[in-house]
């Protein structure tokens with residue numbers, strides 16, 4: 001008789017890209033993590049403080065290696081199947097300190113964002129909910145081969161819509177939960193049926209050239 005073994009749970013890294021203790025994005029990340037665990041995933045909540053790094057400096061990299069904060073991000077990305085990032089919008093873009101962390105983490109080979117599924121969400125007191133920041137954040141993540149879910153949830157007017165840590169409007173809360181659940185379904189499918197490219201080449205159409213290529217060793 002074939003023994004039926006329980007499927008391993010989907011593991012999801014949930015990160016708020018804000019250092020603020022009272023961050024609305026941290027609260028939104030908490031809500032996304034709750035939806036994920038209610039849907040059977042194992043959630044690994046991370047704080048930006050786990051990933052503290054100096055400003056990117058190629059000389060520092062050569063002299064001292066990639067800093068511990070970026071090593072920790074790589075570990076958490078690779079130990080989980082997928083990630084959810086709740087990021088503030090700063091001046092119509094993503095927070096600079098988060099871009100700096102991505103730049104450091106991009107120096108590892110294999111490159112840890114490649115092929116990973118990610119969901120981007122945001123909250124802001126503004127009418128746009130920080131959505132412009134998420135479009136900016138998509139760029140480096142997709143450049144690095146992450147599979148960023150097309151639908152992004154941006155909670156506008158968070159000072160009114162987040163009440164005692166919950167999304168106060170029922171219809172809005174249902175949309176949020178559905179967005180997270182749909183993403184988890186795709187991440188679950190990708191875990192069992194990996195059908196996307198496995199190797200990372202920074203510029204696929206570039207003529208192969210050992211001196212200029214940024215290619216994962218598995219791809220060369």
Ligand SMILES: Cc1cc2nc3c(=O)[nH]c(=O)nc-3n(C[C@H](O)[C@H](O)[C@H](O)COP(=O)(O)O)c2cc1C
Pocket residue numbers: 018019020022023024025026088089090091092093123124125126127128129130
């Ligand atoms: C430097 C700076 C720039 C900001 N720029 C924007 C912006 O372009 N769009 C926006 O919606 N909110 C902007 N805000 C407001 C943030 O969305 C708001 O402070 C939010 O609470 C930050 O996220 P957090 O609570 O998760 O830290 C900005 C805030 C700061 C500090």
